[in-house]
Amino acid sequence: MVRYAKEHKQATRQRIIETAGHRFKQDGIDGSGVSTLMSDAGLTNGAFYAHFASKDDLVANVVTDQLRTQVARYGTLRPGRQGLEDLVRDYLSPEQRDHPGDGCPSAALLDEIIRCGDETRQAYTDGARDIVDEIAARLTPANPQSARGKAIGLFTMMVGTLQLSRALSDQKFSDEVLAQGIENALSIMR
Amino acid sequence: MVRYAKEHKQATRQRIIETAGHRFKQDGIDGSGVSTLMSDAGLTNGAFYAHFASKDDLVANVVTDQLRTQVARYGTLRPGRQGLEDLVRDYLSPEQRDHPGDGCPSAALLDEIIRCGDETRQAYTDGARDIVDEIAARLTPANPQSARGKAIGLFTMMVGTLQLSRALSDQKFSDEVLAQGIENALSIMR
């Protein structure tokens, strides 16, 4: 009765979501056509609508997936503040800046998510909440209230710093922004 | 010999640049078509190419204009840290969040500028330098080195905070992000 392994279509769908995530972060959501996205996944454009109701539907799924991946990173870090410090140094590195496709979805897509539909913004909101919680949990057991405020500050500053460093065409200035970003992040954590 | 006042065409050009700035910040650069931009300025699409070589050319001019306007705001503030504090409170207000068309070009366009051509990114880089200088100048006469680092941190955090607050579909969370953003900004200034 089942001609293909029952995981087959699911796996294809997941592959589309992941390759689309990479492409969206690199070229933008508006800048990535459905044909390109499918070609990235080794398929042709026509198959798209067997997996998603619309491009918007894909976008919402990609945002969910990207933020889940982002949250999952926290599980792989050293415990407590040390792990957070590692994350900051990696996040605000020239490698991250120069490879947006492999990096943080917030830095790459935040502006575009603002103009997306409810489903996508809801998906982003849920993911952002989880990230803030993860950061806050590492900043304290002592004072949860201030930890949460600092977590928001740390997150927003890291996102803004990475974006600014990517926009600057003067590499020296860009490097300075990244380096100062690390200093400022560590200072917020203190 | 001159059929129209010699400032006439210049004034029209400036009007296009300003109305386009508003539209870009509201709907995005990719999301704003040339016909819409011209209609905003009270003209029809055909006249566009009498003023600009291409849409890219307009974008570069808009970015220059927007950042110049942003820098000019600093001249209207109370002197020193007090003026900066006023700016922070205004910048991270629900009004700013809910009216991107009238607000900060960095928060609204940074992601898209990253994917623009050299001319636009150069225009942004020059403007960002001026803004960082303005902020740094207000943070100190005492220690210029650390003031510059703090200025970068303040700027990036404000941009990231405004973007995040706009993306969140949960208003309570969004309000929290803005309020904490003010706390965090004042803390960096200290």
Add this chain to the structure above:
DNA sequence: TGTACATCAGTGAACGCGCGTTCACTGATGTAC
């Protein structure tokens, strides 16, 4: 074991649409005489 059939993930051409851009034209204006 072999053959006819049902399933369905994926194909690829086609659709209407809005984009950035071009261009022949208009019509209000100031100049020439």
Add this chain to the structure above:
DNA sequence: TGTACATCAGTGAACGCGCGTTCACTGATGTAC
């Protein structure tokens, strides 16, 4: 003072193109007997 002309900011229809989406079809697979 009046008329023919040159200028040029702006008009609006048209262009090719790539977008998101649709759809009739293919062909590899497992099932039935």
